[in-house]
Amino acid sequence: MSENSDYSRNVSLRLSKVLDEIGVNERMVIKRRRLELMNETLETIGQQLLTHGGVNVYHLGSRGEGTTTLGLNSDIDVLLTLTRLKVIQDWSEWEPDKQNMLMIQDDTVSPGYCLLQILRGDAPLPEDNVYNQYWYRDRIGRVLLKNTLLHISTSSESVRHGPAITMEEIPGYCGHDIVIAIPCHQWPLKARQWINQQLEGQWPTSDMKQYCKRTECFVVGVGGKGSVNEDIEWRISTSLAERFLMFSLNITQIRCFILMKMILKTFITTQCPDSISSFMCKTVLLHSIKSTVNNAWNENTLLICLNYCLTILYNCIVNDYCPHFIIPENNLMARRFTVVTKQIILERLSYIISSNGSALLEIECDQLGSRIQNTFLRLVDFVPEHLSCVISGNLVNIIARRVNDLIMVLLNKLNKTNNIRLLLQTLYKYLMKVTHDMNQGQNRIACSAIAKFLSMHLGSALASINIQSERSVCRESTVLLSFCLNIDVASGKLKLASIFYCTGEIETTEQILKNIEESYDLIVVEPICKCYAFQHFECKRAFNKLCYEADDEYTLLQSITASCVRFLRCEINCCPKELQHEMFRSSQQDLPYRSENDEWMNLAVIDSLPYLYFLQYKTYSHLRRNRDKQAAISNLAKCIVEEPNFGHKETALNLLGQCMEQENKTDAALQCYLFSLKIRGRNNAAKFHICRLVSSMFGQGMH
Template sequence: MEEERDAIDRSVNGLQDMPTLPLETAAMNMIPEYFQALSIRLSNVLDNIGAGTSTVMERRETYLQRECMATITDLLKGNDLNYFHFGSQSEGTTIPGLNSDVDVLLSQNAVNIMTHWRDWECGMNNLLMLHGDIPFPQQYLLQNIRRLSAEPVITIIDDRAVRKDSGQILFSSERWKQESEQIFSERGEITKNGPSVSYAPNWDMVRALPVCKPLPEIQRWIDRCIGRHWPPAQLLEAAQVAPCFLVPSGHPDSDYKREEWRVSPNLIERMLMFSFNMTQIKCYIVLKLIKQTLFRKMVGDFVTSFQCKTLMFFAIERTHPSLWKEHNLMFLLVQCLQVLRKWLQIGRIPHYIIEGVNLFDGKVSLVQQRRLLQYVDFLIKNNLQDLFYIDIDQLGNRLQASGKRRIGRPRYGEHGPVCFPQRISLLLKFECLERFIVSLKSVINQKLSSNTTVQQGITYKLRTVFEFSKNVKLTTVPLDFINHLYALHNSVQLSRCLRQGNPAFHELIRRYKYSLSTDIASSRLKLASTLYCFGHLHAAMKVLEDVEKRYHSKVKAVCGYELKTGDRDPKVFANMISDKGNNVFSEPPFAFCVTFVRQEAHCAPFILWYDMHRNMTEAEVAQRNYLQKQWMDNAEVDAFPFFYYLQYLTYGGLGKREKQLHAMRMLESYLCDSKNQINLYHNATSLHLLGHCFEIEGNYRGAFYYYGESLRYWDTNNAANWHVQRVQRVQRVQRLIRS
């Protein structure tokens, strides 16, 4: 067995010293004639299905914004965390049909990971990395070290600690994951996959520990790469100071797998991915398509995206840069598969950065390796003809169609291939705004439930975000937080002004101009509502007219809390694009829900006060899930129904009866049209507004009908219960008067 293992090790070492492929002029002699034309066709098809330059860069920018957003959120909530999005979504190396998960790593900064005793820090939670008796590279144990002296902990005082046979107190990776499960349990159903403990579908969430000290395995990789054409020297310099992470994952064959932590150089891998040119990105995406469809039929889901990524790293390092051109895409795919064939023959996939790791361990059995080897050999010999059978995003059909000179109107996609990337762009913006709303409101709700006054709390958070914005490249994210927090601060002051008759009203109204850019409608509607509540009806009408001009038919509502089936359907975003395929809007075509917290009550129409106290008993409050607890003490309504309702109230106050009735009819028509349901997140509250219009008109039967429709959505925690009782009282009083 030892001789066999030595032979395998020699083969792997031989792989690491493979010469680069010949220069492009020499390599061209090995490429079939039709490969160049097919490469261009494949590249164009990938552009059309979401792997073009603009879409790749937009994905990266979006997910960098999202990780900045999540980090600021926890900073404002008093948590010392850094969020990182890794994987296909943040790299831009995916297309819709791959259904790639969202990978997020939560770096717990309150822990000091020691590689040597000299790294100990007083007052910190110190953990010493141990590797001595572990036979697996990349795996470590963590020993608990005292906070106030550089000595090992000798008693178990932490539920996450266990005692090793030698007497050492270890920080258990398994118990760390159990703690994650407890933290996330109220947010949703828990799913576990390797080091990930997640409460959200299609999300991999890993709580990890940062290693900010140099690691010898990383330095060995850097030394190996110095002087090569790739990775570039600047990347290697950055890799020397980039932190690695310890993720809670033991080796499947280890005696300590419940205590072990795995070193993961995620940031270095992301830097490597960000250095790819577009041909390399497309080559990687096609490898994942092959993995997802063709390989899955052979061996199931045992081949991973990370193995494909590793294949790309080695291929780029050993291939001359001049070959990575669009017209060589098919040839390069063959080269990658040839490397994979070599690995399957020796039974090992080496980790690109950390030596001695076999990525087949615990993933692919020997039988599956042999089966896959036969198929990879078949693919290479048949010049990848099976690409035409890949059905993800109709890749195979599109390849065949693009090879015909006269194909007429494309059958894939209602708006043609040109609009496909635009749909992805709108979806990315929608999801980013959705996450922003959740982040912002979690910060606000925490402050509303604290002992400090709302204005003091918001002022403190504004200062915190402002300081953060000085130290981050993505300044647009903290500025978005500042705009929204400032708008809330201003609105709370206005509500107090109305309650107390404070003459500072006009100055506060002028401050609204700094927050009108938060989205296309909600901030303006809050201004119109405030003006109406203060009795400035003509000014309120001017603002509503401005909203009407901006709120075109392509606007998509964004909520963040209520889930709407189908609101991510590609057709929804295709319909936001004009018939000419032009989605260049003067401002982002999204409208947030209009939210009033209780401290803003005097800026909201009285009917919405009931939603701020929608429960009738404490038992109802106990029924709320995690998300409902975040918004059910506020009044929230979709922007467009609220617009019509404000029109109804304002025209009524101005004595414009025909326009008032028209606004009411438009509100009823909007709520009753099934086509608008995709943009209605707070159906119950919108129905309350319509019911109140009928109530004002004296049509109590109509009011009862729409309050009853609201109760079909929620029979508890619904202000409609209050409205029904109120209308019943009014009717009883009227009957008494008539009698």
């Protein structure tokens, strides 16, 4: 790298300051990683429950590494590994009760790729028979596995990119790149050569490489570009080792990578899409770090480091050669560019490098260019916490929604079971599996969150059975429900209050509701709904600030989030009759307009805050406390209007309409149902309420 002049030092410091302002700082990188690892754990637990241990999940790429910004809006890179399949490299690794495949790397295979020879299940011997279209016999008689086996069928919401299926971004949700992989428990020979190559003082250190060696490798279903074996080659992935290397970088190195991605997005992707990938930029960064001393990477030298990486990238493109960092025989740029594309990219990179930083003023991503200008003109005060608070709030909100998404998937599966005994057994089995998996760290935290939701529904299902037969609640039910009271600020307690209301214990119900209202800080608490995809608006400012300041986000979730309150049909006796209508919202005419993601409509689901006010209204009605009753109905109407992130406003309006009917305000009730239909025109219980109300009004008129 060149000598650090006063100019480059000044620009570097200002650039570092701006990146800090948009959330690229050590605190936020660590927070992003910690929460994305929790996301990864939650999704793995869900897959383990649904597939009986057949799938592990890894969140890789920019979000998992903490190398993204709001403006970059990176997709989530999800790697699903099929644990019942096993790639071996030596016959001694063969294992019964698994589909074993022998990795083959010979002169016919592209560098960084392999073939998978299928082995018999009863003995460590080659398979002789070709049983389906995914098995292929080559010219020397080996039965090989085609990589098309793992190609997920695309839907209207997804697009295939190599081995990945891209689930396109929808309002309120980021996109997903999903890759299915097969685990390889031993590192391939070509990758092991990297482990053994070590020079004194060189990065990565020997200890880092030994850690990498202990991580799993995978093979993913894509062949070398232009290879004659493209359908039967499998790419070797060392993504977990690469993630570890990214975790070891300092903040300047991370900022350099983020700037490279911003440059890519601004200057190259617009003209040459699908040419240079962020993975190539990452590889160039790792090679650059390896070839320099570590103390060269600091805030004072950020511009020099960036230009150095861009120069390395420029030379790679000139030579059509960018070696994979761990398996250098794999050239990431082989057959990548046309002559025209190559010329455009080189011209763009040359312009950026020669500008000595001024080209960065053209970057609109995260308003980087205008923010840099502001540091020179001093037009705006530097407030680094603002965007970091917004990012922190988004991250914590995503965790809460991930838990709810997982629970919703499990509940939708359970709700299809008509046999109540089988349903209870399945719920109990899920709960025992999650409880057994609790240990230290991320897994303990994630399992605890899921266990509380499962405990709540198991307790409520038992209570529903008891209420139907005895109008009381058994001890087992109350023990299970007590375990989940602090699942968040409201939903667990609301479930308990609902059960007491349905058993006629009105005073106890009133005390629980009073406790919830005192805990529910309207300025802070965010409603959480993941029943379906809808546009989420920015979280409350106080919520974001608390999320930024927190180091224990899971404990924080219990006091600043409020999930939906859900009732399975087997829990019908635990919810008031006004809410039971929501379980039967779909007429025969409505059913064709439901999608596979609308199974939640078979449940009764309501946001916590409106349900709190509705239960208060019903409770105070029984207690004949008219002033409190009127305050409750007023609060119910007010929160429907003022809270933008409720997921079930139509249900809240239906409950409000029924309250209005009980107040003999039929016109107001009808308006509530009509507003409800404006929100959700089909599969809405409001249709039933309108028909019933109009029939009642017409009958009274005739009388």
